[in-house]
Amino acid sequence: MHRPFVAVLSSGSCGNSILFRSNETSVLIDAGISCKEMERRLSLFGAEAQDIDAVLLTHEHTDHNRGAKRFCSIHDIPVFGTEGTLALTPLEGTDAKTIERHGTFGVGNLSIRTFPVRHLAAEPVGYSIALDGIRASIASDLGSPTEEVLKGMRGSDLVMIEANYDEDMLMNGGYPYFLKTAIAGDHGHLSNEDAGRLCSEMTSERTKQIVLLHLSKDNNTVDLAMEAVEKRVLCGGGARPSIAPTEHGCQNGPFAL
Numbered sequence: 177m178h179r180p181f182v183a184v185l186s187s188g189s190c191g192n193s194i195l196f197r198s199n200e201t202s203v204l205i206d207a208g209i210s211c212k213e214m215e216r217r218l219s220l221f222g223a224e225a226q227d228i229d230a231v232l233l234t235h236e237h238t239d240h241n242r243g244a245k246r247f248c249s250i251h252d253i254p255v256f257g258t259e260g261t262l263a264l265t266p267l268e269g270t271d272a273k274t275i276e277r278h279g280t281f282g283v284g285n286l287s288i289r290t291f292p293v294r295h296l297a298a299e300p301v302g303y304s305i306a307l308d309g310i311r312a313s314i315a316s317d318l319g320s321p322t323e324e325v326l327k328g329m330r331g332s333d334l335v336m337i338e339a340n341y342d343e344d345m346l347m348n349g350g351y352p353y354f355l356k357t358a359i360a361g362d363h364g365h366l367s368n369e370d371a372g373r374l375c376s377e378m379t380s381e382r383t384k385q386i387v388l389l390h391l392s393k394d395n396n397t398v399d400l401a402m403e404a405v406e407k408r409v410l411c412g413g414g415a416r417p418s419i420a421p422t423e424h425g426c427q428n429g430p431f432a433l
């Protein structure tokens with residue numbers, strides 16, 4: 177028996193996958209690293225592929241679905257995604273299950289809520305997972321902090337949110353202009369400042385842990401992301417959750433629930 181926890185197997189443009197682990201039910205949110213690497217990193221957190229009850233895809237970009245087909249087909253694990261995500265993800269030989277962009281479904285004893293996010297993808301979503309009155313919410317790859325994201329994640333004990341770029345680093349960096357505007361646009365990625373604002377709006381006494389995801393290797397640093405979010409979240413006299421960054425491409429955690 178162990179307390180439920182969330183662990184980041186990998187985060188960033190090189191691959192994303194997050195483990196939600198409890199005694200009865202465990203799921204992966206995204207499978208954006210190779211099958212072999214997912215198996216290896218699961219073992220670092222005392223888990224193996226046979227423990228995984230479902231893979232939940234956020235959207236169809238390869239850094240989120242690269243390993244899904246192999247991992248889910250050889251281990252016979254169902255894969256959940258919106259119609260748009262599943263249509264654009266190679267999933268031959270898997271048990272693919274369509275979910276609503278705005279809905280609730282169950283896996284084992286988990287109750288999982290989806291909410292839409294704005295991102296340059298077909299039908300991208302974030303996930304909010306509830307177990308025995310505890311809630312963990314995850315949103316990565318979103319261009320703007322919308323009311324739907326706020327509603328979908330509010331009231332969570334643990335929040336995992338993208339903090340992709342520092343505005344100055346992106347704008348003064350070497351990316352071509354079209355790419356800079358795409359990243360910073362409403363359907364691109366979330367800046368440190370926006371992540372900080374969103375976190376401060378959703379933080380309550382209940383929020384114990386914030387984890388920052390998908391930090392850009394070129395346009396961000398752990399220190400800048402932490403500074404921007406800490407400034408917004410910890411400035412009031414209210415709740416003081418722990419805030420943790422994730423390093424690009426590395427495993428991070430576990431974060432207890």
Ligand SMILES: [Zn+2]
Nearest residue numbers: 189237239317
């Ligand atoms: Zn991504």
Ligand SMILES: [Zn+2]
Nearest residue numbers: 235237295317
């Ligand atoms: Zn994406």
